Amino acid sequence: MALSFRVGRGILSTLSPPIPQAHEWANAYKATPARPLLNMSQGVPGIPPPPELQRALGAAAASQESFGYTVPEGDLSMRNALAAEMKHIYGNSCDVTSSDIALTTGCNLAFVASIMALTDAGDEVILPVPWYFNHQMTLSMLGLETVCLRTYPEDGFQPSIERCEKLITPKTRAIALVTPNNPTGSIYSAELLAQFVKLATDKGVALIIDETYRDFITSGEPPHALFASDAWRRTVVHCYSFSKAYCIPGHRLGAIVAAPEFLTHVKTVLDTVQICPPRVVQLALGPLLPSLRDFVAETARAVEHRHVLFRNALPPSWRLGAQGGYYAFVRHPFKHVAAFDVCKRLATEMGVVTLPSAFFCEQKVGGEVKEVTVEEEDKWIRFSVANINDEKVQKVCERLKESETALGWELEG
Structure with a gap:
């Protein structure tokens, strides 16, 4: 019709x-x-998720507390739990607090909200190619220009700092990376990520790092040391998903970790787009994070x-x-x-x-x-x-x- x-x-x-x-x-x-x-x-x-999380989800779904709204950035208890978990992942020097965290309805929304707070129609965002298709789809829907940072098999599909720098223009607002990468699986080293932080800081653009798959790095070392000082807040916007590590993709919970000054604007987006993140999964998962390691x-x-x-x-x-x-x-x-x-x-x-x-x-x-x-x-x-x-x-x-x-x-x- x-x-x-x-x-x-x-x-x-x-x-x-x-x-x-x-x-x-x-x-x-x-x-x-x-x-x-x-x-x-x-x-x-x-x-499926572990039995204790399944039971907690059932109990939370029946809880009176789960029926109402929460604030756009999510429950404080869940944000505190994530901040503590990030110290476990990135080391005790990880300088992240609940004020640096906004919870989202999945990691895709974390990216959408971050981009909406960063850009105007016609602005440019650099994505390594091959890209995660939902990231590029977001840019297209918002009227943004996707600038392709090509990666090559002979480099293990690692993005090049030198090639990226040549792509930055006055219209560039962000560089968006995914590590471990989707779709290639390439894992970006701590050194490479530090170089991208420096480049983004020097050029005055945001560096979005989607670490949905960070929990599947089995080296025993932290994925990077970017959170070891408060300097990260000038440049880094970190996106995370609880879907993969905790086997709960249907419950749609993600997070943005960024400077409170930036999150002030992100919350405006979240209040409009999601009202608040799902409550059941927050109530169930937050208290269990340490025991699920x-x-x-x-x-x-x-x-x-x-x-x-x-x-x-x-x-x-x-x-x-x-x-x-x-x-x-x-x-x-x-x-x-x-x-x-x-x-x-x-x-x-x-x-x-x-x-x-x-x-x-x-x-x-x-x-x-x-x-x-x-x-x-x-x-x-x-x-x-x-x-x-x-x-x-x-x-x-x-x-x-x-x-x-x-x-x-x-x-x-």
């Missing part, structure tokens, strides 16, 4: 969400007991084990470009074939659901889709290792090997 009104130009210039496309592919596969669907497309936890660490080790298993079982012709957090970024071996076509046939014919790099590397300009390729040829595929078990990881790799002949495409030499 034709509408009698028009929709906004921001929406028309925004790419459609890619996950429904993967679901379409998955639905087209004819699964059998012997060959079930193996879905490595979406970054979702493969296990073992669960979080055990889950991270299980995901890391799956990464090792995937790396070792991957057929030799499929090249691993980067790996970390939930994701592995892999170059397929087929000659003159786009990753989109490979992913479609892997899903519909082989029962292996993944996402092509095109979903993380496109812009829509004037209604036309323009691909921003990672390499000269579009070859890269994102695999999520978190949401399937070890046995299924092995089966995925077996089917990738099988696809080299079953799909009928010529392999690269």
Whole structure:
């Protein structure tokens, strides 16, 4: 039916969400007991939250306290709990208090609210390519210019300080990083992040760091030392999600950590967009954060084990470009074939659901889709290792090997 009104130009210039496309592919596969669907497309936890958190969520849902509003930045008790947990993650020198924290309805809203508080239509935000698609979609909807900071497989998909500096203009308002990265899995070192903080500070722009997957770094060292002095408040806007580490994506809880002076403006956005973050999950999770550390660490080790298993079982012709957090970024071996076509046939014919790099590397300009390729040829595929078990990881790799002949495409030499 034709509408009698028009929709906004921001929406028309925004790419459609890619996950429904993967679901379409998955639905087209004819699964059998012997060959079930193996879905490595979406970054979702493969296990439920621990029993004590499940019980706490049920009790909180029945609590009279959960029925009312709270302040836009979230309950003080939950913000205090997160500040204490950040000292555990980043070290006792971590200079973050509850005044530096605003809770949000998921980490996506943390990014949206931060960008809305930072920018005006027509401003520029630098994103490493391949990007997390929801970040780029946010910029398009708000009428902002996405400036592409290309990353390369020979660099492990690490963003370059030198290339980034050349992209900064008077219209640049922020640089947005994700580490461990989505989609590539690349983990940015503490040294690299410190260099980006210096660059952003020197240029007078914000540095947004999305650390949704930080709890899956198993080195035993803090991810970085940016919070060790109050200097971080001049430049850093940290975004975090409770969805992955605590296996509660449906409860939608995230956080922004930034200077109180900036959060004053963020709260205006939050009061308008979310009113307040969900209360049930705050009441349930806050008191449990210290006792859930073992669960979080055990889950991270299980995901890391799956990464090792995937790396070792991957057929030799499929090249691993980067790996970390939930994701592995892999170059397929087929000659003159786009990753989109490979992913479609892997899903519909082989029962292996993944996402092509095109979903993380496109812009829509004037209604036309323009691909921003990672390499000269579009070859890269994102695999999520978190949401399937070890046995299924092995089966995925077996089917990738099988696809080299079953799909009928010529392999690269």
